[in-house]
Amino acid sequence: MSNLSEPLLHKVHVQKCIDLSQVSFFRKLSFSWINPLLRVGNTKTLALEDIPCLGSEDEAILAYEKFAHAWTLLEKGKNLNSVQNPALWALARVYRKERCLQVFMHCFGQLLLYLLHCCSSLLSSITIVKQDVSKKGFSYLGA
Numbered sequence: 001m002s003n004l005s006e007p008l009l010h011k012v013h014v015q016k017c018i019d020l021s022q023v024s025f026f027r028k029l030s031f032s033w034i035n036p037l038l039r040v041g042n043t044k045t046l047a048l049e050d051i052p053c054l055g056s057e058d059e060a061i062l063a064y065e066k067f068a069h070a071w072t073l074l075e076k077g078k079n080l081n082s083v084q085n086p087a088l089w090a091l092a093r094v095y096r097k098e099r100c101l102q103v104f105m106h107c108f109g110q111l112l113l114y115l116l117h118c119c120s121s122l123l124s125s126i127t128i129v130k131q132d133v134s135k136k137g138f139s140y141l142g143a
Helices: 025-030 032-043 060-077 086-094 096-136
Strands: none
Touching: 025 032, 060 086, 086 096
């Protein structure tokens, strides 16, 4: 029987870490910061040594500390019994910036999708009118 506190991986690998704070905004949105890992994965099956670790800002310990801090603020500010789902409110407090960015990017993507659809419909209508004009002339315009 193994102890629950024993590490599952006994080998310690020195890995280079991906520091997402140094990655540009566009590279974060397009996930192009992970291209080197995808190139390695395209050539061979990935092993644990091939996968780089994430930076310290993305570790579970830091995420827990942020959540615990938001939980204590929620405890101080409100009575937890009055809040229907306090864990959800604590998570919303921790990740509100990321969620707002996600909502903005979704709305921007939907706007682009609608614009592309409208532009293609408009272009299609213009070509149909142009074909009619070239065949019949301007006779239907009252001339």
